[in-house]
Amino acid sequence: MLQIKLCGISLKNPTILASGILGVTKESVHRIGKSGAGAVTLKSLCHEERDGFSNPAMFGYDGVFLNAVGLPGQGIDSAIKDFGRLDNLSVPVIGSIYGYRVEQFGQVAKKMASLKPAMIEVDVSCPHMDYGKPYYADPELTAKVTGAVKANAGRIPVSIKLSPNVYDIKEIAHSAEKSGADAITAINAASGMVIDISARKPILANKIGGVTGPALKPIAVRCVYEIYETVKIPIIGTGGVTYGKDAIEMVMAGATAVGIGTGIYYRGISVFKKVCDEMMQWMKKNKVKSLNEIRGCAHK
């Protein structure tokens, strides 16, 4: 009932662990697979080892979740030793990558491709920049990064993860598709800040971070809706999906699959199974046999 095809990959259900939450080790991938996710995205890796920012790096309240972890990671070379390969784990794995410079995106993509992930996701939201502004904020820069990754990924499909912190996400998505992207992951966190009025300081060590959780959902739904009108490639709708109804809403906006990250915070690691059960309940009640019937229906 929930089975989908994403860029030729069969997923038992459309829920995908979003990058940045758990997904750090082989053992955590297995654990999330066992808890019902259709696929698992690894925490983003780049060409070097990074500690990330100090704490507080994340906190949540009232349906709002903030994080500024600063892209910590062991680096792609160390991860290669750790994981060995990614195509023989209990669940399809999406390898998330980034670099500081365009060439590094290509180099990391090549190394990631050697692990044989089901898909490569590209985090173009990295704050390190070659051209004065981040890669996600400019159609030409997004095209350059997409091209560099595609040239090194071989047959492995590539999804570009877009940021909502732009004037027009449609032109960025269009540019990624034109440069060969096989899918779009939308969206990354929205930029935000929380100040503790007693401490009179921003809570996050990095001061500015990304807003996720239910607060992000309307922004994500709007972005998926706009991207669906612009491109033909599939969309992994990510941002605030916590309940089955949120996943249905994403599909109605045009998503093929849904990313779940902060949802784990609210509902535990079993959130994947819970969301799937709730989706099926809704489908039965509304006599919907397959997600294809409702995909993008909000546009009609």
Place this chain on the structure above:
Amino acid sequence: MPNNEIKKTDIPQVLEISDVVGEGKEQKSFFFKQSLQCRPGQFIMVWIPGLDEKPMAVSYWSRNEFAFTSKAIGKFTNALEKLKKGDKVGIRGPYGSSFSIKSNACVVGGGVGMASVSTLIDVLKNPIVINGARSKEYLIYLDRFKSKKMIVATDDGSFGRKGFVTQVLNGVLTENKKIKMVYTCGQEIMMKKVLGVCNRHNVECEASLERYMACGFGICGKCMINDKLCCVDGPIFNSKQLMSMPDFGNFAMLKSGRKVTIEEYHKIH
């Protein structure tokens, strides 16, 4: 469909330090006049605004007051040591699993590891407490637990028995066959040895583990010990869990997520 889970809150609450008490060399307890729903072995996240946030075991607990005990080791704990009554820090939690409460128990604490088992000692019925440290000046809670059956040991013999807590434990378990449970917190290498002693005597063990953490509530994945999350599955693990974790006493992940030996981990974090 359910919709109440999004009300969850994990944001630091900024509190004034109501008292600071020196416990032993480089070790201090920080008190807060605030009620906290907490079980023995759980931890809180302590935020020094503008600096960093770290997990700390709740070491004193009563209806309207709690405290944590910190040893000045790194940048964060050295900044903590300078804080005084009236200064403010952010607190969130408590987090994590707790000790089971069993009778006929022995509690083994090494150095500031005593902090994680102290609220447990408060609630246990007639426990045998083994309180060990490198040397006399590093021992904590000697007065606090003077009414308990406490065996004190120091590595250099400057106070109490000379030797390691594991040797004392071995003696206690050999003499006292009634003991059914050993609780422990201290250096992980020490706790691994404690588990070994318990296994030889066929006695159940629970240990409080420590890992680098960012969130404390099972999201960031930085504190993974094999397939377990130290923050939500732990920090208290039982014998069966400890023996199913090859990383226990051997490996830990750095802030970056790279796995290193436990010795290397302690040099950095």
